[in-house]
Amino acid sequence: MYATYVIWTKHMAKFLRSTEELLGLFLQSVLWVLLFGVGMRGLVGEVAGGDYLSFILPGIVALSSLGGAVGGGIVLLDERLRGILKEYLVAPIPRLSILLGNATSTATKALFQAGLMLVVGVLMGARLSPNPPGWLAALLLLAIFSVGFSGLALAVAAVSRSIAGYHGMIFLFNLPLLFASNALYPLAVLPDWMRVIVLLNPTTYLIDAVRALAFGAAPTLPLTLSLAVIVLFAVLCTWLALSLFRRSIRG
């Protein structure tokens, strides 16, 4: 799987070179935390015994991981639409390594974006729990989740016919993943019918676990269940990406 590594380094080189993309990602993080976290804090004050910024930061972090994944998916889409993919396809490398190269670079970007958001959030006043192993566990969950989002983005990128179509489809995921989750409000305040929908959203489990592990909130869902859901989500999305990618390169 050396080819995976080659493709990953190439994508990373392109990523680190595009100052616009990097600046955009950074400003996005700052804006999210400022507009949502700090602004809503004035409105809401306290939630579930903690401050609001600490409460919604995990949700913003999860969603920014999706933002990073979307940027990674664009690379596959761009290489596919422009035919750069064909350079890999005529090379003596396994087909799987091409997808994995994209998946690792996409997940790296997703994790990078999530990490950036976390740092900005903490700098702006979100309070981490004094529990470094918990931080690490939360990061690990975020990483697994990023793999899932990457799979989703790559799956869409494998079938889209244009950049605009890709964004349209991603937007369709983006909105419910944020609002039909516990990102902005605690599970307990939701009406029953909404709680059912929210519990079908894997982001809910990630957010709950990260709140518990890194921000010292009491978990409202069992941690092991959250872990299982997150892993299952990552596996399913990766499988989806793989099968759609296979279909897209069948000549």
Add this chain to the structure above:
Amino acid sequence: MTDYAIDARGLVKRYGAITAVDGLDLAVPAGTIYALLGPNGAGKTTTINILTTLATPTEGEARVAGHDVRREAARVRTRIGVTFQEMVLDQDLTGREVLDIHGRLYRLGGALRRRRIAELAELVQLGDALDRRVRGYSGGMRRRLELARGLMTDPEVLFLDEPTQGLDPQNRVGIWSYLRALNRERGMTLLLTTHYMDEAEELASQVGIVDRGRLVAEGAPEALVSALGADVIRVRGSGERGHFAACARALPFVTRVDSPADSELVMVYVDSGSRRLAEVVGAASGNGFAVEDVTVARPSLGDVFLHHTGRALRD
């Protein structure tokens, strides 16, 4: 038995209701240059896709560099180089990075990659531009970089889909000379497609004309041309064109007559233009056909192409 670098039998490729390649046979001896000609949509690119393992044939089989494109795709891939019809380059990388990454995909060692990059940059004259981003390259530089990329792995068989499309005459002549040198000095087999007759005549020892997914003519360029007749007498005029064509066809020394429906010309292919001119023009007079202009020329590969594929537009 000749050693064929490309040996394809009965290739068929269907996309739903469209048959892109329709029973194509192709045999390219090792160390030769073969040019595929054909109208738009004839199936040239599809044929290259099959031979380079990008597409699997619906029917038929093909061996490239001695390996089956379907069953031994990985083996085939290690032995070929490809440049695609459209430019396929990463804009944000430098020329050197493009070549280096390509070499790494094929697991060439660092020292070897550096040496090849230096050699190839010299061959395709990209020296100074090599460390600039591809974004700023001209069309000719991009094509030359793509050619260098195809050559990074020192392939046995190089596939070039319309290598000089959209390039200026300097770039075209330059690329021709690199290709000839590669073929002569390294014995590399080249399969190229082109819409330029002069390119095929310049480079290829064998030419195949494809139309609607089938090979309709094949041979050395000179042989294809002389099969049409030694000379062509182009007669332009008005009146009973069909009748004139029939009379000309009846003359014993006429090899063939083309009178395309959409032009005023009648092309009479004869064994010797200067000797037969008077008789051909004579066949026109008294047949209701008023001759306005006559030219005598050697037929060109373009005449061969139009003869075999007709004039109707393909879309």
